[in-house]
Amino acid sequence: MAQGGTEVTEYVKLDPTGSCAGCGVQLQSQDKEKLGYIPGSAKEREPAICQRCFRIKNYNEAASVAVDNDEFLRLLGSIAATDSLVIHIVDLFDFEGSLISGLQRFVGANPVLLVVNKVDLLPKAVNLNRLRNWVQQQAKAQGLKTVDVVLCSAKRNLGFERVVEALEYYREGRDVYVVGATNVGKSTLINRLIRDYSDLDNELTTSRYPGTTLDAVRIPIDDGKFIIDTPGIVYPSRFTEIVPKTVLKALLPEQTLKPLVFQLNPRQTLFFGALARFDFVEGERQSFTIYLSEGLKVHRTKLERADELYVEHRGGLLVPPDESELHELPAWTRHSVRIPRGKNYDLFISGLGWIKANSMTGAQVELHLPKGVKVLLRESLI
Known part of the structure; x- marks a missing residue:
């Protein structure tokens, strides 16, 4: 389905489009070495997921996959032609490294809600109001205009109700694009939203490895609109992108x-x-x-x-x-x-x-x- 000039994957319970329900890539049974491979015997599984996602979910394995950054930027650039809410998820532990530089020019006039994940990593004595002010100042210094900043931990379910409230307040009946760098907890957060906004049984593939989501995934929500999960932007300037996968843990x-x-x-x-x-x-x-x-x-x-x-x-x-x-x-x-x-x-x-x-x-x-x-x-x- 086309959205703003970009091909995206429809995410539905029976997956009639032949796309992986975990990462969004097109499924195929011809070549084990290529993305989207699924054994013929697994085609009838519901939801249908590629072998890579199956191994990540069940064995915490990671296949070495590179997705072209130009494709990521092309997908981001298509958002400007839509009327949507953009949720930009960043990792508080790697704030400057995970902030998408120049995001404003990609999303056009669409409002940006900045969701700062992994706040649970900071000591409990940290003043959250001061932390939120710090985030706003840093984002402004990077040229990012935001309608709001929400602090949360998708993994620990901290502050998630505030994310939902902000999404509802700023969405105004529109689609929602979720963008972020790799390893910021984007798929974990979206899986939480799926439970609140959709009756789908399946969830996006999540792991500690970069590049888990490989194509745009459109998740239908109850009012007929969509949450669109985009692939994570890969920034080689982050340690997490250059170390061997065995070091990530x-x-x-x-x-x-x-x-x-x-x-x-x-x-x-x-x-x-x-x-x-x-x-x-x-x-x-x-x-x-x-x-x-x-x-x-x-x-x-x-x-x-x-x-x-x-x-x-x-x-x-x-x-x-x-x-x-x-x-x-x-x-x-x-x-x-x-x-x-x-x-x-x-x-x-x-x-x-x-x-x-x-x-x-x-x-x-x-x-x-x-x-x-x-x-x-x-x-x-x-």
């Missing part, structure tokens, strides 16, 4: 973040597994608070020993990744950052977490990261 936090506080003297170094390195080059003795997944171990050493330690212990003491996976990461590049005095700042590393500088005296630091990973200095989130 360690990289993506599942539980509330437990801040790690390090009192550092100048000329000390922190390693985050073998994924990244932080050097405190110059400044007064001060504390740095690390927010990252508990699956990553932090190792402290002296700056003069850092190069030697990395060469000797990467893939061993410094993991992940292990030695067999190191070649899959781009070579490190160095980022020199001056942290100003006067307020608290975060050194944000897309997909990995952030380092909060707690001193008001400023500091000179350096980050060593795989080439292309986004790093920026921002006002503290917490």
